[in-house]
Amino acid sequence: MKLTGMNKLVNKLDKGMNIDTPVKQIVRKHSSTINRNAQKQAPVDTGELRRSIRTEYQDGGLTGVTRAGAHYAPYVEYGTRFMTAKPFMRPAFYNSAWDFKEELEKLVK
Template sequence: MKTSLSFKGIDQLVKHLDKAASLSDVQKVVKSNGAQLNKKMQVAAPVDTGYLKRSINMSLEDGGFSAKVGPTANYAPYLEYGTRFQNAQPFVKPSFNIQKNIFKNDLERLIK
């Protein structure tokens, strides 16, 4: 009695596992950059009562492939862009501009 065991599609499985590992790495990069952006915004936010700083938070979306970071305080846009009575005190855009270059470099490092 002869028995044999064969695996069909092992090459496809290996390719899928390689992709899954790289997707996991992308999720890690998104999460770490989101956390860094969150911290940068909190440090740059103007503080009076501390409510604005505490309202800045991060949430991961799209299975970890998107990070949403920002303030939930209803007066945040007035501080970011200013009003006719108050000068702008931007904290979102400057933080984002710094972090986007770091994020881009991290993703390029994954590709290599």
Template sequence: MGRTSVDAAKLKKKFNKMKDLGPVKKVVRVNTAELQQKAQYGAAVDSGNLKRSIMLQIENAGMTGRVESMAAYGAYVEYGTRFMYAQPYLVPAFLEQKSLFIKDLEALVK
């Protein structure tokens, strides 16, 4: 699956000045969990395996959150094939959560 990330250069400069990154880690954790829930809600359900296979990982000492489908066919459902239409579940959830995540980070540095 494709990688998508949020680039906020202005926020990075402000975070470098912060001493305690605990609140930032909490924002990352909460928004990653919300992204996982939205992706699970939007996933196509035939057997429920795809929905159950959407996992979250917190990495980089709590500064990075990752949500991905562990099902081998997750990318085929997300992007489709020549025989099957796409049923996106991860990208729409990401696009919805991205603005909320940036808003939470901006509120933190004000």
């Protein structure tokens, strides 16, 4: 994904404009959406994979990281030579990426 206008956003943040809080709200909103969608799309056998999907916030809330903590999550996501892939993280990300980008662009304008 390519974000254009990031220089404008960084300049506004550097100038001390009160844009920090709306950015954090957008990050939180879309990170939780990705988390929720990944949990819905994760295949369920015992439920461990679904329960292992967590979101944490870094950089004072400007970065949201959603990951599946189950040790076998990459095998489910990408498949192996013995089993087909059942992606759940990538579709959750791509379903939210466009809206996230559009909200950030509106904020910069």
